[in-house]
Amino acid sequence: MVLKTLTIGGSDTWGGGGIQTDLRTFENLNTFGLTVLTCIAVEEDNSFAIRSLPVELIQEQLQTIEKNFQLDGVKIGLLATVEIVDVVLDFCRRHQGEFPIILDPVLAFKETEEQLATNYIQKIKELFPLVDLITPNRNELQLLADSHAIDTFEEMTAVTQSFTKAHPVKVIVTGGGKVSTDFFRDGEITQAFTGPLSNRTTNHGAGCSFSSAICAYLAHGWTLIESIEKSKRYVYESIENGVVVGDAGNVWHPTKRKG
Numbered sequence: 001m002v003l004k005t006l007t008i009g010g011s012d013t014w015g016g017g018g019i020q021t022d023l024r025t026f027e028n029l030n031t032f033g034l035t036v037l038t039c040i041a042v043e044e045d046n047s048f049a050i051r052s053l054p055v056e057l058i059q060e061q062l063q064t065i066e067k068n069f070q071l072d073g074v075k076i077g078l079l080a081t082v083e084i085v086d087v088v089l090d091f092c093r094r095h096q097g098e099f100p101i102i103l104d105p106v107l108a109f110k111e112t113e114e115q116l117a118t119n120y121i122q123k124i125k126e127l128f129p130l131v132d133l134i135t136p137n138r139n140e141l142q143l144l145a146d147s148h149a150i151d152t153f154e155e156m157t158a159v160t161q162s163f164t165k166a167h168p169v170k171v172i173v174t175g176g177g178k179v180s181t182d183f184f185r186d187g188e189i190t191q192a193f194t195g196p197l198s199n200r201t202t203n204h205g206a207g208c209s210f211s212s213a214i215c216a217y218l219a220h221g222w223t224l225i226e227s228i229e230k231s232k233r234y235v236y237e238s239i240e241n242g243v244v245v246g247d248a249g250n251v252w253h254p255t256k257r258k259g
Helices: 018-028 055-068 082-095 111-130 138-145 153-166 206-219 224-240
Strands: 004-012 032-044 047-052 073-076 101-103 171-176 180-186 189-195 243-245 248-250
Touching: 004 018, 004 206, 018 032, 018 206, 018 224, 032 055, 055 082, 073 206, 082 111, 101 111, 101 206, 111 138, 138 153, 138 171, 153 171, 153 180, 153 189, 180 224, 189 224, 206 224
Parallel strands: 004 032, 004 073, 073 101
Antiparallel strands: 032 047, 171 180, 180 189, 243 248
8 A cells, every 4th residue: 555645835836845845755755745735935036935825725735635545644844824833733733643743844034024933933833742853954943942053063962952951842953064964852862863965066955855755764664763864865865866957956866766
């Protein structure tokens, strides 16, 4: 029976991140990808803008999934508004413990949206007790922890330890050090995952791919630590095999892999 994994998140019109990358990752790792779309990223004044979907439409998408599918894993990406987070919170409460849930806390706000970002971050934290893992990068951890800039692996380690003491959540923070080092923290358990650092610029979507790969590997029955290790290798290979589409260099894996 085919495994079914759901991504709840935004559409990247440029095709390099968001649900587009999640679906490619799910397919490469032999799970059937389903989607609940929350927002769409478009170009505005030579920058990007996020257009949120109506909350009622997101609820209808989730109800459609619940009615028709037995899920094996869920990855949550960009939710965009506090109201959308509330809808996803209700979904997670209904299904907590039924399948692994991975939260990639995408924090994509312009500087002029400081108050919106603050409210959104506080609401996102309500998801923490309901998910199996969060996967922030260093910048996202800085915002979540209300910390100073995190420039070194040592700073990333210290902030992560302090953060997990304050919040009941397992976390792996990506992007530390001169080599590719990610830091995992689960209560008193800590582990660093170190691997080669790709010099290629085809890394757009790497964070999305990492969290959706963890979701897929968990759906296949691997442990959390095994899923993180496998996903780190998968993302490295995806960057190495990346493609240039338009002006962006996107992660890509041209061959399917067994889970």
